[in-house]
Amino acid sequence: RGVDVVFEAxxxxxxxxxxxxxxxxxxIIDDPYDxxxxxxxxxxxxxxxxxxxxxxxxxxxYEINYSRKEKISAFDAAESLxxxxxxxxxxxxxxxxxxxxxxxxIAFAPFCEKVLKESGFLEWIYQKDDKMEYLRQISSLFSEIxxxxxxxxxxxxxxxxxxxxxxxxYKILIQEESFLLEKKGVKVMTxxxxxxxxxxxxxxxxxxxxxxxxxxSMDKIKLPENLLDISSKLEFEKxxxxxxxxFVALTRAKEKAFITYAExxxxxxxxxxxxxxxxxxxxxxxxxxxxxxxxxVGDVEEFLDEKLRYKEEKKISEDxxxxxxxxxxxLSVTHLDNYLECPRKFKFRNLIRIPEAKxxxxxxxxxxxxxxxxxxLEFKNSGKLPAKDILILEYQNALKRELLTYKEWEELxxxxxxxxxxYYDTYRETMAIPEAVEYDFSRHxxxxxxxxxxxxxxxxxxxxxxxxVKVVDYKTGNIRSKNEISGNTKNSDGNxxxxxxxxxxxxxLDSRFKGKMVAGELDFVQGKDGKYKKxxxxxTDSDVSELxxxxxxxxxxxxxxxxxxxDEKGFCDACKEYTKI
Numbered sequence: 001r002g003v004d005v006v007f008e009a010x011x012x013x014x015x016x017x018x019x020x021x022x023x024x025x026x027x028i029i030d031d032p033y034d035x036x037x038x039x040x041x042x043x044x045x046x047x048x049x050x051x052x053x054x055x056x057x058x059x060x061x062y063e064i065n066y067s068r069k070e071k072i073s074a075f076d077a078a079e080s081l082x083x084x085x086x087x088x089x090x091x092x093x094x095x096x097x098x099x100x101x102x103x104x105x106i107a108f109a110p111f112c113e114k115v116l117k118e119s120g121f122l123e124w125i126y127q128k129d130d131k132m133e134y135l136r137q138i139s140s141l142f143s144e145i146x147x148x149x150x151x152x153x154x155x156x157x158x159x160x161x162x163x164x165x166x167x168x169x170y171k172i173l174i175q176e177e178s179f180l181l182e183k184k185g186v187k188v189m190t191x192x193x194x195x196x197x198x199x200x201x202x203x204x205x206x207x208x209x210x211x212x213x214x215x216x217s218m219d220k221i222k223l224p225e226n227l228l229d230i231s232s233k234l235e236f237e238k239x240x241x242x243x244x245x246x247f248v249a250l251t252r253a254k255e256k257a258f259i260t261y262a263e264x265x266x267x268x269x270x271x272x273x274x275x276x277x278x279x280x281x282x283x284x285x286x287x288x289x290x291x292x293x294x295x296x297v298g299d300v301e302e303f304l305d306e307k308l309r310y311k312e313e314k315k316i317s318e319d320x321x322x323x324x325x326x327x328x329x330x331l332s333v334t335h336l337d338n339y340l341e342c343p344r345k346f347k348f349r350n351l352i353r354i355p356e357a358k359x360x361x362x363x364x365x366x367x368x369x370x371x372x373x374x375x376x377l378e379f380k381n382s383g384k385l386p387a388k389d390i391l392i393l394e395y396q397n398a399l400k401r402e403l404l405t406y407k408e409w410e411e412l413x414x415x416x417x418x419x420x421x422x423y424y425d426t427y428r429e430t431m432a433i434p435e436a437v438e439y440d441f442s443r444h445x446x447x448x449x450x451x452x453x454x455x456x457x458x459x460x461x462x463x464x465x466x467x468x469v470k471v472v473d474y475k476t477g478n479i480r481s482k483n484e485i486s487g488n489t490k491n492s493d494g495n496x497x498x499x500x501x502x503x504x505x506x507x508x509l510d511s512r513f514k515g516k517m518v519a520g521e522l523d524f525v526q527g528k529d530g531k532y533k534k535x536x537x538x539x540t541d542s543d544v545s546e547l548x549x550x551x552x553x554x555x556x557x558x559x560x561x562x563x564x565x566x567d568e569k570g571f572c573d574a575c576k577e578y579t580k581i
Contacts (some may be wrong), residue, residue, distance in 0.1 A: 002186070003186055004185030004186070005185050005188055006185045006187045006188070007188050007189075008222070009476075011175070011176040011230075012173045012176070013137045013140045013141050013174045013175070013176050014136075014167060014174055016166065016170060016176075018134040018137050018140050019137050019138065020136055020255070021040065021041060021044050021121075022115075022116075022121060022138065023164060024037040024040050024041050025041050025119060025121065026040060026094060026157050026160070026161065027113065027161055028097055028110070029099045029100050029103065029115070029157060030100070030103070030157040030158060030161070032093075032096055034298050041190065042089075042092070044124070045124055046118055046119065046120045046121050046123065046124030046125075047088075047092050047119075047120065048088045048091065048092060049088055049089055049092055054516045062491055071143075083557060088119070095118070095119065097150075099111075099114070099115060099118070099119070099279035102114060103156065103157055104156075104206065105153075105405075106360075106405060106408070107149060107153065107158060107403045107404050107405050108145065108148075108149045108155040108156055108157075108403075108407065109142075109146045109149040109403045110358070110359065110403065112142065112145050113142075116138070116142075116354075117354075118221050120558075122354065130514070131318075132318065132321050134376070135352065135354075136176060136177055136232075139177055139353070140174060140175065140176050140177045140181075141174060143177070143400075144174050145160070145516040146397055146403065148160065148163060149403045150401070150403060153403070153404060153405065153406065153505055154406070155399045155403045156404075158441075161400045162349060163392050164249050175193075179293075183551070186198065189246055191204075191246070192245070194248065194249060194250055194252045196250055198252055198253075198254055199252055199253060200253070200254050200256075201253060201255060201256050201257075201258065202249065202250070202252045202253035202256075202257045202258070203257075203258045203259075203260065204249050204250065204258070204259045204400060205260050205261075206248075206260070206261060206262075206265070207259045207260065207261045207276060207277045207279070207280050208261045208262075208265070208274040208275060208276060209274065209275045209276070209277055209278065210274075211277070212242060212246055212277035212279050213239055213242050213243065213277050213278050213279050214239065214278070214281075214444045215551035218380070238404065239366060239422070242279075243279055246277075246279045248282075248331070256465075259280055261274065261276055261277070261280075262274065262558050277450045292396065293511075295486050299572065304448045305500065319451065319561055322347075322351060322352075323561070325351050325352070326351070326559060327557065328452075329452065329559070330442065330452045330453060330454035331451055331452065331453055331454070331554070331555050331558070332453075332454050332455050333455055333499045333502040333503075333552065334350075334496065335350045335549065336498070336502065336550075336554055337498065338350055338496050338555065339554050339557075339558065340550075341566075342565055342572050342574035342575045343557070343563045343564060343565065343566070344563055344564065344565040344571070344573040344574075344575040345565075345574045346558070346563065348575070350471045351558075351563075356425055358402065358403065360404060360408045360412060360497075361410075361476075361477070363402035363403070363404055363408075363412065364399075364412050364415065364476060365400070365476040366398070366402060366527075367395055367398040367399040367401075367402060367412070367416060367422070367473055368416060368419075368474065368476050368491050368526065369396050369458065369526055370394065370395075370397065370398035370419065371391055371392075371394040371460070372391075372459075372474055373437055373438050373458070374394040374398075374523065375390060375391045375394055376437045376459055377437045377438075378390065379431070379433055379434065380433055380434050380437060381497070383433060385428065385431060388421060388425075388428075391420050391424055392417055392420060392421065395416045395417065395420055396413060396416075399412055399413055399416065404552065419525070419526045420525070421525055421528055422532065423525050423527060423532055427525075427532070431517065432461050432462070434460060434461055435461060435462050436457070436459070436460040436516075437458075437459055437460075437514070438456060438457070438458065438459075439454050439456065439457040439460055439513075440456045440507050441453065441454050441456065441510055442454045442455075442528070444455070444510050444511075444513075445494075446506055446509045446510050446514050447509065448505065448509060448548060448551055448552060448554075449552055449555070450555070451552055451555035451556075452555075453506055453509070453551070453553055455502065455506050456501060457471050457472075457473070457503055458472055458473050458474045458523075459471075459472040459474075460472070460487070460515075462515075463518060463519060465570070467514075467515040467516055468516050468517075468519075469515040469517055469518070470517070470519040470520065470521055471500065471504075471507070471514065471517055471520045472521045472523050473499060473500070473503075473519070473520070473521070473522055473523065473575060474525045475496075475522050475524050475525065475526075476524075476525060476526040477526060478528070479524045479527075479528055479533045480492070480496060480522070480524070480535070481536060484496075485497050485522065485535060485537060486537075496522060497539065498536070498547065499541060500522075500537040500542050501519030501520075501544055502546045502547065502551075503517065503520060503537050504517050504520065504539060504544055505544060505548060505551070519536060519537075520536070520537040520539070521534055521535065521536050521537065522535045522537060
């Protein structure tokens with residue numbers, strides 16, 4: 001019928017080449033004496049070793065082990081190989097040793113990020129024609145790594161690869177992340193795949209018994225009579241799981257869900273009668289409109305000819321992919337800062353989102369913010385200043401949710417406990433009940449001309465009785481002077497002042513924002529040597545006007561896919577980790 005289709009398969013990333021090579025690389029960091037994996041990584045291209053040299057090493061190894069009857073590993077043989085690219089080979093081996101040492105010093109997820117970037121693996125991906133597919137597979141694996149590391153802070157290479165072997169043995173999927181693009185067409189997918197998505201209209205097909213509910217068991221062994229009760233319970237639980245899945249599929253529809261079924265289906269060459277699924281019958285009839293389906297399709301032969309005609313699937317270009325990511329893009333001040341620093345950095349960090357894990361100091365900042373959020377929210381709701389112990393407990397709980405080694409957790413737990421304790425003691429007499437905590441603009445549809453803006457304010461405080469308010473932003477790390485904040489020193493870029501002015505623009509444009517922002521304050525909550533500082537950030541109408549022009553200019557450049565590095569060499573300090581990508 002000429003209807004475009006986007007097919008969303010539930011692919012297992014463990015079966016992909018990119019993920020397989022990355023897992024092999026992790027494996028030889030831990031144990032370089034696995035010849036198959038060592039040679040596989042060497043020959044794939046990202047190692048910096050010429051494929052021919054990898055072949056020579058493989059042949060050399062064969063001659064030693066089988067012709068001379070000596071036993072030597074590929075790792076050891078590499079040092080004896082007479083090859084034109086011997087220097088690159090030794091650099092590769094040295095890098096394995098360096099990463100092995102690092103693996104014992106940091107949490108597993110940040111370690112994997114380091115491996116991705118320092119091994120040349122990302123560069124290798126971006127030289128591929130299907131680089132977006134490779135990146136999606138690696139991103140999916142990285143999501144699983146972060147989840148596993150969160151569940152087990154002591155996760156390391158051995159433990160992780162052991163889990164991967166269990167996944168493979170029991171056919172457990174690591175599902176590839178969705179790649180639904182903003183293009184016209186019917187999205188075809190499994191009910192499992194539809195979780196978290198929404199569509200105007202949803203079609204659930206073949207809604208019959210044994211397909212949706214009461215699925216026949218394929219048990220090969222007949223259970224003894226005394227276990228029949230257990231068997232019945234298992235069948236009941238299986239139906240409950242399918243009922244929940246049916247509910248998921250049904251509730252993906254924002255307007256209408258169409259449920260279809262036939263009275264007969266072909267099976268094994270014969271037509272078999274079917275009955276409607278019990279799940280459909282369980283829907284309250286007041287929500288259902290029935291149709292007998294007597295409408296004819298037209299010329300069946302013509303229809304089938306068109307339906308079955310082979311159409312080559314069109315691969316999307318990088319620009320099409322980037323435009324799909326920008327279909328509902330909102331610009332934040334962090335994104336603005338990154339773009340102004342280097343458009344190329346913005347492209348990979350904020351748009352494509354190269355897999356990254358937090359550093360321990362980023363984890364410290366996240367835990368500080370969460371603790372202060374919970375603390376001041378309790379203050380706002382109760383009208384009574386919570387005890388210091390509450391602030392410390394919230395920090396410790398937030399820190400537990402970060403991916404850290406036990407040693408890192410101990411270090412940050414002590415640092416944050418001391419820092420927040422001093423912060424509480426310093427300001428307890430002057431702490432004011434906030435007007436709002438974690439004020440989020442993301443769903444308020446804030447626009448500056450065509451630029452869709454977003455952001456989140458840590459805390460809002462009342463200034464006077466006339467509706468004037470002050471925006472407060474927490475800062476961990478070094479305390480900054482007024483000149484540093486304004487960008488008037490050699491080592492500052494004015495980002496801190498820009499952030500406050502950006503919030504001023506958001507507040508003025510947001511129709512839901514109560515009050516008028518007349519001031520901005522940076523609260524250096526970590527302190528230094530027991531001393532703390534709050535710095536009021538001043539801005540003028542001219543500052544606001546200039547930033548508005550910058551925002552509109554940057555937003556349009558992003559929408560027009562202008563992501564080239566401004567450096568003459570094609571990469572600057574801000575984006576050098578993406579060299580050759």
